[in-house]
Each structure stands twice: as structure tokens, then as C-alpha cells.
Amino acid sequence: MSTRLTVPTAHPYEVVIGNGVHDQLRGLVGADVRRVAIIHAPTMAAQAARLRAPLAADHLEVHLIEVPDSEQAKTADVLAFCWKVLGGAGFTRSDVIVGLGGGATTDLAGFVAASWLRGVRFVNVPTTVLGMVDAAVGGKTGINTAEGKNLVGAFHEPVGVLCDLDVLAGLPAREMRSGMAEVIKCGFIADPTILDLVEAAPDAVADPTSSIVAELITKGIAVKARTVAGDLHETGADGSIGREALNYGHTFGHAIERFEHYRVRHGEAISIGMVFVAELAHRSGLIEKDLLDRHRAVLSLVGLPTAYLRPGIWEALSTTMRLDKKTRGDQLRFVVLEELAGPTILAGPDESVLVDCYRAVSS
Structure with a gap:
């Protein structure tokens, strides 16, 4: 069983909440996509591989982009690293970013999507309570600077959010x-x-x-x-x-x-x-x-x-x-x-x- 909540903005999208809902990622990615980049923290490497498998089986080109954990991911250097991977892979406007992890990871992934080619689609797959309730929903994306938190960013809404409650069992x-x-x-x-x-x-x-x-x-x-x-x-x-x-x-x-x-x-x-x-x-x-x-x-x-x-x-x-x-x-x-x-x-x-x-x- 899952619950679906619609975020009724100018470009509405659904937040799916329940157990085992990660298998719905393929539907959110869209039919016209060729490449998918999954941005994830080191602790989410195994989960990223599990998300990759069905996408790759459907003949999509999937790139796993590992970034530092927590707020250490939200820097200009990490952002530039993500851009470099996308550029090397030939990411176009029809391709999709997936943010897998806590709030810091989804903040970064959303800003990568907002800034690449002036905006590509992205899906948030939060893996913490904080990420589910706050960072993954609402389209606020960004990184930190030496002067403060979230001072650089953009409003860029996801096309969907998957909140799989199964992942919470492993949270500290x-x-x-x-x-x-x-x-x-x-x-x-x-x-x-x-x-x-x-x-x-x-x-x-x-x-x-x-x-x-x-x-x-x-x-x-x-x-x-x-x-x-x-x-x-x-x-x-x-x-x-x-x-x-x-x-x-x-x-x-x-x-x-x-x-x-x-x-x-x-x-x-x-x-x-x-x-x-x-x-x-x-x-x-x-x-x-x-x-x-x-x-x-x-x-x-x-x-x-x-x-x-x-x-x-x-x-x-x-x-x-x-x-x-x-x-x-x-x-x-x-x-x-x-x-x-x-x-x-x-x-x-x-x-x-x-x-x-x-x-x-x-x-």
C-alpha cells in the first residue's frame, strides 16, 4: 500500500509514500529518456546499484555519481564535478537526474538539474525522514558557501518524489x-x-x-x-x-x-x-x-x-x-x-x- 500526495503547483507532481515504492522510479523517469544520472552519497552506493539495475535492463544508460556525505556535498567543487560527469556523458535536456539520499544530496542533485542546460528533469528519492518531509519536496535546491548555508541555489521542481519507508529501518x-x-x-x-x-x-x-x-x-x-x-x-x-x-x-x-x-x-x-x-x-x-x-x-x-x-x-x-x-x-x-x-x-x-x-x- 502507498499514499500519493499531489503538490499542486503550476507543474504538479506526486509524492509517493509507502513501503517498496522504489520500483516506481522507471515510470517517473519517463519514456523519452536515454540517460539517467543517480547522484548519491557513499553510504547509498548499494541502493544506487539496485535502482540502476532495472533502468539498465530497460536499455537506459545509467551513470552513478558518488558525492561526499551530508553538507560536504553541497559545495561549488562538487557541483562542478557533477557537471563534468554530465558533460562527459553527453547529457541532454531529455535526460534525467535522480537524487538518492538525505536532504543534502537531494539539495545538490536538484541544483545540478536546475543548472545543467538551464534545467533538466529530476526525481528525488529521499532516504531520511528529513529528506522526505523537507528537502525533497518543494523545489528548493542549492549549495552552501563559506559565508552561509543555501546561499546559492534555484527553485526547480522535481517531476516526482519516491519516499520508500523501508529505507528508514537502517537509519541511525x-x-x-x-x-x-x-x-x-x-x-x-x-x-x-x-x-x-x-x-x-x-x-x-x-x-x-x-x-x-x-x-x-x-x-x-x-x-x-x-x-x-x-x-x-x-x-x-x-x-x-x-x-x-x-x-x-x-x-x-x-x-x-x-x-x-x-x-x-x-x-x-x-x-x-x-x-x-x-x-x-x-x-x-x-x-x-x-x-x-x-x-x-x-x-x-x-x-x-x-x-x-x-x-x-x-x-x-x-x-x-x-x-x-x-x-x-x-x-x-x-x-x-x-x-x-x-x-x-x-x-x-x-x-x-x-x-x-x-x-x-x-x-
């Missing part, structure tokens, strides 16, 4: 927890039933084979699909917060990632970032203390960090945040809650309040 516990941060984020900004599920069965959330995990992933993807459909390019043109809501916890979280040279998992940093902006919303008079406390409680239930015990580095984090994509001029902007499932933008908060929020999560 820390990776499962990290991915759940993005799921819980969706609960705070849009679908509180996610929080209810986590609170009711925290032990099941740690079991990648549980029906609760499948339900949480499906709900998280549904939030992402609805949100990006209304504001694909994050313009907020209709006057609403739009897609920016998905950045809840990310401004402070990305600063932590950058400062720690990505040794802290994305979800761990975003978990702390959500507590930071909950503190900011509470201290700015937007939410009550019980909603602030619920952030710490729910995130702690699944073993995610709610504090960043690095006092004395506010200036470094603040400098990094000012390079965040949500910043306008010199004005910091944060996604915060006015109420549960009621996100908004708080622009230019007082520096002293931000320092107090930092102290609250660093001690």
Missing part, C-alpha cells in the same frame, strides 16, 4: 530524531495533530517501522505540499506569510549549523532554533508561556536538544544570521507564532530581546 537513531524536528515544526506552524501524535506515543516515534512514523511523515509532507503550492517562490505575494512559514526555527538553527561547521545535525539545530523563536514570541507578547513550554516538552520527548550550551558567542551567531535569506537590508526577520498553527513574521526585534532569548537557550 540520531538521524531519525533529527528528521523528526522538521515533522514537529509542521505541527507547530500548521497541523497540531502532529504534536498530539508525538505526545501520545513518543516511543513509537523512535521506531522507523511503526505506523505512527508513517502517519507523521505523511502529515508533514502534506503540510509542505499545501504551503509550497500557494507560494512556490517564497514571495508572500498575497500578503500572507506563505512559504516563509516553513523556515520556522531556521534562522537561528542555520547559524548554529554554520558555527559548528555542520557537526550538529540540521534537525538538532532547528530544534534549538524553534525554542529560540518561541522564546522570542513569548518575550514579544505574541504567545503565552504554555505554548513556549510545549516546544521544549514535545522536542524533548523525541530526544531532540532544546538548549545550545555555547554562551558567549552571540556576536558570531548574529553576524551569520544577517546573511540569512530572510534578512532584508540590515533588518533581521524571524518566523514566529502568534498562536498555535498561526505563523507570522517578526521583523527587526530589539537586540536586547534577542540577546535574552540567546541566554535562555544557552544556559
